[in-house]
Amino acid sequence: MIELLMPVRLSDAVIDGLSSRYRLHRLWEAPDAEALLEEIAPRVRAIVTSAGILANGAVLRIDGPFMARFPKLELVANLGVGYDTVDAAWAAAHGIIVTNTPDVLTEETADTAFGLLLNTVRQFPAAERYLRAGQWLQAPFPLTATLRGRRLGILGLGRIGKAIARRAEAFGLTIAYCGRSPQAGVAYAYFATPRALAKACDILLVAAPGGDQTRHLVDADVLEALGPDGFLINIARGSLIDEAALIAALRSQAIAGAGLDVFAREPEVPADLLACDNAVLLPHLGSATHATRLAMAELLIENVDAWATGGEPLTRVSECVLAPLPEQ
Numbered sequence: 001m002i003e004l005l006m007p008v009r010l011s012d013a014v015i016d017g018l019s020s021r022y023r024l025h026r027l028w029e030a031p032d033a034e035a036l037l038e039e040i041a042p043r044v045r046a047i048v049t050s051a052g053i054l055a056n057g058a059v060l061r062i063d064g065p066f067m068a069r070f071p072k073l074e075l076v077a078n079l080g081v082g083y084d085t086v087d088a089a090w091a092a093a094h095g096i097i098v099t100n101t102p103d104v105l106t107e108e109t110a111d112t113a114f115g116l117l118l119n120t121v122r123q124f125p126a127a128e129r130y131l132r133a134g135q136w137l138q139a140p141f142p143l144t145a146t147l148r149g150r151r152l153g154i155l156g157l158g159r160i161g162k163a164i165a166r167r168a169e170a171f172g173l174t175i176a177y178c179g180r181s182p183q184a185g186v187a188y189a190y191f192a193t194p195r196a197l198a199k200a201c202d203i204l205l206v207a208a209p210g211g212d213q214t215r216h217l218v219d220a221d222v223l224e225a226l227g228p229d230g231f232l233i234n235i236a237r238g239s240l241i242d243e244a245a246l247i248a249a250l251r252s253q254a255i256a257g258a259g260l261d262v263f264a265r266e267p268e269v270p271a272d273l274l275a276c277d278n279a280v281l282l283p284h285l286g287s288a289t290h291a292t293r294l295a296m297a298e299l300l301i302e303n304v305d306a307w308a309t310g311g312e313p314l315t316r317v318s319e320c321v322l323a324p325l326p327e328q
């Protein structure tokens with residue numbers, strides 16, 4: 001039986017779907033994780049993973065030194081579209097395939113992003129707390145900012161960014177974007193830097209991949225450019241934002257507000273951020289519905305099955321895409 005390692009607990013759909021056909025080692029259940037790794041390392045051929053915290057409290061990283069412990073490793077299957085906890089470049093250089101679960105979660109995550117955007121600008125969560133606290137009996141809830149006539153800047157116009165843009169068009173927002181380069185066939189205004197995009201928009205929405213290359217793309221300078229009427233929305237990864245600079249900007253009202261679905265060290269959220277009334281905070285809900293999480297589980301299992309039967313996994317990450325064969 002092919003042996004797989006699961007370092008952090010994934011959903012029952014993933015566990016049940018895999019354990020009937022593979023020998024699945026559950027690292028989070030091991031009384032001595034190190035001893036288990038030592039024992040199974042020579043036999044493990046695939047790691048099934050997602051962003052998470054290990055039983056010892058450390059952030060899970062499937063990096064070069066970790067993968068190098070498994071001499072027979074061929075596949076790292078990631079549950080989720082973002083795979084910033086996996087060193088895919090190292091894997092590709094060592095002939096290890098990395099897969100993720102794109103597409104099946106695009107529309108769900110865009111719904112979450114747009115809901116968060118509306119809740120942040122129109123302050124619906126605060127308004128609901130106000131009603132429940134009986135304060136409406138004393139006075140109406142204060143008026144809020146509006147989406148009317150606003151410009152949305154999308155940092156990272158990938159599949160999810162584009163799905164958000166489609167929703168924003170229906171709401172009458174003007175759209176601009178920033179990425180590594182302008183995209184052919186995209187009519188939205190392009191800005192080459194996050195600062196230039198922030199300066200040109202009222203709502204800056206972060207939808208770029210996480211990882212070392214995008215770390216703290218949104219810093220104090222970008223927040224200053226967004227300005228006191230500006231809102232920041234992040235549905236990508238906490239690492240993209242300098243969280244300390246964001247807390248300072250929220251406190252001093254250097255920006256109007258923020259809507260965050262992701263944080264630097266999940267599931268911990270800094271107390272200073274919890275104390276900011278002008279922030280709407282969600283516990284990383286991007287793709288978190290029964291239907292979409294099931295679709296992600298199924299895609300992950302299809303990737304593992306395809307690899308295990310000598311076929312081609314459906315969704316390799318870009319670092320691991322095979323170069324096309326030269327034309328004869």
Ligand code: GLV
Nearest residue numbers: 079080081082286
């Ligand atoms: C969720 O954060 C994902 O990367 O799919």
